[in-house]
Amino acid sequence: MSTYQKLLNSNGKNLLGILSLVLASVAFVAFSIDGDDDFEKARVEILIRKVGHELLLRSGDSVSRVLPVNKISVNEYQINFEHEFSFLPDSLINITQRLFGKDQQLANYLIKVLNCSNSSMVYGYAITNNQRDDIVACIGRKLPTDCYTLTIQFKSSSFIDSKRIYLLGGLPVLAFAGLLFFKSRKPAKTLQKLPTQNNDLFYLGAFLFDYKNRKLILNDNTIDLTGTESKVLRIFAVSPNKVIERNRIQKEIWEDEGVIVGRSLDMFISKLRKKLEQDEQVKIVVIRGIGYKLEVT
16 A cells, blocks of 8 residues: 555544544533533522522511422423512512523523412513513502412523533534545545556555556646656556666667667656655655665655
8 A cells, every 4th residue: 555545544544533532522521511510500599599589578578488499391490489478570570680680591581470279370571681572561560468489481491501502513513524524535535446456557655657648646636747757657666665777777668669878767767756746755766876766655
């Protein structure tokens, strides 16, 4: 296998390894935030409990308890109270805006005040980031003493869930990026599939040498060769990194023509060197007193 093929295989494996590592890291981060998730849920429940506490204080009750907060869905919580009480809706609105308004993740919510006995909604309002979309009614009308349940529904499940969705959503993006890369490498893969035993095709570093069509191909660039240049290069391509005697090259190329000119070989070697300059890993070197060697590193 040539250096070019090895590089392609190595690069492909390296990228695949990097993508796998990144995907695994993203998945790990997404699912390792459970600890933070628990912390944020507890923090939200404390804020919600504080809503109930302050509402009782505003109603003049500093003795009865706010019962444990009940999470009834992913983004909906319920507050229950130990005793009956009465309150102004204005107080509840002010309390929730003050406690939730500082947190962008909790800034959009719907409040429903339910009657304990029949679960009918006796009051409700909706608050959003854009105050023009707020829905608030019946301000200033005091609700009579009764048993009430408050439900608070946030627009998004929680910013922890949003993080997880964001992180997991990145997985398809990374996979798509990997697919684009491998598609972009398709020409190189196609070259690798060419038969290595073909007497007319040779891999020389980053080059593909097409002896039959007298071409050197480097990525999308094609370098034309003369008939003699192609014959000389083929002798080297058959035996890369091996010393080729000068007399052997002269005989194989020029003996049939009946004339062997020493300077002709030097001229064609010089031309080939210039055409191979685009890949520093491929060069024709002089072996003093013997001949030449095509070095492919």
